[in-house]
Amino acid sequence: MARKTPTKPRKNASQARSRATVDALVEATARILVREGFEKASTNRIAEVAGVSVGSLYQYFPSKEALVAAVIERHNEEIMGLVRSALAEVADLPIDKAVRKLVTVAIEAHRINPKLHRVLAEQIPRTGQLKDVEAFNREVHALVRTYLESRRKEMRKVDPGLATFICVSTIEAVAHNTVLNQAEMLTEKTVRTLVEETTRMVVGYLR
Amino acid sequence: MARKTPTKPRKNASQARSRATVDALVEATARILVREGFEKASTNRIAEVAGVSVGSLYQYFPSKEALVAAVIERHNEEIMGLVRSALAEVADLPIDKAVRKLVTVAIEAHRINPKLHRVLAEQIPRTGQLKDVEAFNREVHALVRTYLESRRKEMRKVDPGLATFICVSTIEAVAHNTVLNQAEMLTEKTVRTLVEETTRMVVGYLR
DNA sequence: AGGAAAAGCGAGTGAATGCTCGCATTATAG
DNA sequence: CTATAATGCGAGCATTCACTCGCTTTTCCT
Secondary structure (H helix, E strand, O other): OOOOOOOOOOOOOOOHHHHHHHHHHHHHHHHHHHHOOHHHOOHHHHHHHHOOOHHHHHHHOOOHHHHHHHHHHHHHHHHHHHHHHHHHHHOOOOHHHHHHHHHHHHHHHHHOOHHHHHHHHHHHHHHOOHHHHHHHHHHHHHHHHHHHHHOHHHOOOOOHHHHHHHHHHHHHHHHHHHHHHOOOOOOHHHHHHHHHHHHHHHHHHHO | OOOOOOOOOOOOOOOHHHHHHHHHHHHHHHHHHHHOOHHHOOHHHHHHHHOOOHHHHHHHOOOHHHHHHHHHHHHHHHHHHHHHHHHHHHOOOOHHHHHHHHHHHHHHHHHOOHHHHHHHHHHHHHHOOHHHHHHHHHHHHHHHHHHHHHOHHHOOOOOHHHHHHHHHHHHHHHHHHHHHHOOOOOOHHHHHHHHHHHHHHHHHHHO
């Protein structure tokens, strides 16, 4: 005997098969977004690419939006993982070492899947995921700010909130533009130079 | 006697009335994008808001995309006007004065119409306007780079291309995030502090 | 084995929307 | 004033697409 009504309206995957279906759907959505663009990502096409029927799609996702949201969440978790562990790793290092690490990680994070990152950035406002992404942003700011405050001795007198804002904006922008504009023609040497220069700028600013 | 076929397929407005129609359409598109969002910007709705019929719309714009492109172009011209004149004004000034001015102008440019700026930024890839926006970006880079090269004496040894990239990215990001995140609660004092801090960072980096 | 629940199916529905086309109205030229 | 071009109109066509529903197949449990 099962809980609730026999026809569960939606969500929840209990058997292994259905979990695979859910994964396939999310994966297919991501692939289509990257390879064919947002407009081609119709529910029918997603189901087709996932090797699943539309009906099944709607058993796990109440709407197309929910699918895109799932992709966004997966991608954000991936990035936040990198950022969190970088900041933990860096907690006891002096400012210059820490900034260098953070710049490096920012670029790495953007390189995970640049095209997906781009498409998602464009689609976030549409999915009502703005709130979640803002939360994600606030977490980054809070973590960086905490670090900066713990290193006040090495720094000149600055408003920590303002300094965090400027540093995070700068690092994020350099990483973003580097990966998205300069396409895939990024030699290791170029990246290293860029990291050095950005680090120099930020560190110079902080002390 | 007129040139060409009597039924001109599209484009071109010769009489005053039709120029007004074109303007109304572009203006209506911008208003809808800002006030109701991209998805509400159907051709029927645009025509309605412009006080014009769909048929007339299609006499001047071959597609919905073309309309959005026109809005983008108008907005970009507005911004480029600011940027060009700022860079001209700044050509003979030392680095610190110049950077301060550029940061100020960047924030001003973003404040022209923040909501429109946001919506357009999201929609650009969809309209095939990417190329035009890249051109616009390249112009900014070229102008800044020329300035920086003319001031080499005041600077440490840096690759001018790299320095331009980092400076433009930074200034753009700070302006962007300031206007888009901090909403409209921007006191003049906050803005001034931000300009000072950003200027300090960039100038410190350059020399 | 057999029954029930879970998972899967896909043709079909209804609504939205980009765009066309034949006609009406307004402006211009002779 | 009249003919012709320019501009404007808006009902409706064609298409796309999110989503539903009745049904079949697979899995689980005893």
